[in-house]
Amino acid sequence: KQEVTQIPAALSVPEGENLVLNCSFTDSAIYNLQWFRQDPGKGLTSLLLIQSSQREQTSGRLNASLDKSSGRSTLYIAASQPGDSATYLCAVNYGGSQGNLIFGKGTKLSVKP
Amino acid sequence: ETGVTQSPTHLIKTRGQQVTLRCSSQSGHNTVSWYQQALGQGPQFIFQYYREEENGRGNFPPRFSGLQFPNYSSELNVNALELDDSALYLCASSLAGVRTGELFFGEGSRLTVL
Numbered sequence: 001k002q003e004v005t006q007i008p009a010a011l012s013v014p015e016g017e018n019l020v021l022n023c024s025f026t027d028s029a030i031y032n033l034q035w036f037r038q039d040p041g042k043g044l045t046s047l048l049l050i051q052s053s054q055r056e057q058t059s060g061r062l063n064a065s066l067d068k069s070s071g072r073s074t075l076y077i078a079a080s081q082p083g084d085s086a087t088y089l090c091a092v093n094y095g096g097s098q099g100n101l102i103f104g105k106g107t108k109l110s111v112k113p
Numbered sequence: 114e115t116g117v118t119q120s121p122t123h124l125i126k127t128r129g130q131q132v133t134l135r136c137s138s139q140s141g142h143n144t145v146s147w148y149q150q151a152l153g154q155g156p157q158f159i160f161q162y163y164r165e166e167e168n169g170r171g172n173f174p175p176r177f178s179g180l181q182f183p184n185y186s187s188e189l190n191v192n193a194l195e196l197d198d199s200a201l202y203l204c205a206s207s208l209a210g211v212r213t214g215e216l217f218f219g220e221g222s223r224l225t226v227l
Binding site for chain 1: 117119144145146153154155156157158161168169171201203205207209214215216217218219220221223
């Protein structure tokens with residue numbers, strides 16, 4: 001069964017700290033992997049998309065890496081800010097259909113001022 | 114560029130009723146996917162529509178059905194509502210045939226079944 005796991009489920013850090021969120025997937029034959037941010041009661045905002053042939057993607061203070069062989073991806077957030085507080089979701093596309101993403105349950109991040 | 118829009122934002126129904134949720138895809142996108150997100154869980158794939166036909170479905174019963182229109186907008190219909198159908202329903206759009214396959218989501222429709 002194709003599953004996506006995110007650890008930890010919740011994380012609280014002081015402002016300014018660098019942090020890493022983890023995502024693991026059971027089947028390494030992925031098409032791509034996407035990281036999303038979700039604010040309480042809201043929709044999903046796409047942060048970064050990594051294709052299966054790529055090792056990492058960067059956008060501003062965010063850097064996502066992909067290691068297919070070990071079934072892992074990490075999302076690195078530099079110099080965290082209170083505005084980064086949200087739930088971060090990892091989703092894997094196995095290529096069955098473009099819109100069929102398998103999501104983890106997310107990591108709820110709280111950045112304290 | 115117009116993003117993905119969904120309506121209504123919130124609604125309350127009772128068991129056994131039927132509901133229709135609507136989604137307008139991002140400008141230029143021709144593929145729409147629907148997801149169900151229960152509280153504290155990650156979204157689960159319901160189905161995808163491309164060229165007005167369903168071309169991928171998750172593990173949801175037939176009482177979950179959909180439509181896609183020529184302008185690429187879409188509807189999600191749920192019949193015989195059950196309490197467990199209470200969730201945030203998310204619509205995502207993408208451009209078929211583009212290798213990136215990046216999905217863009219709307220703000221969701223919050224359904225409460227009493």
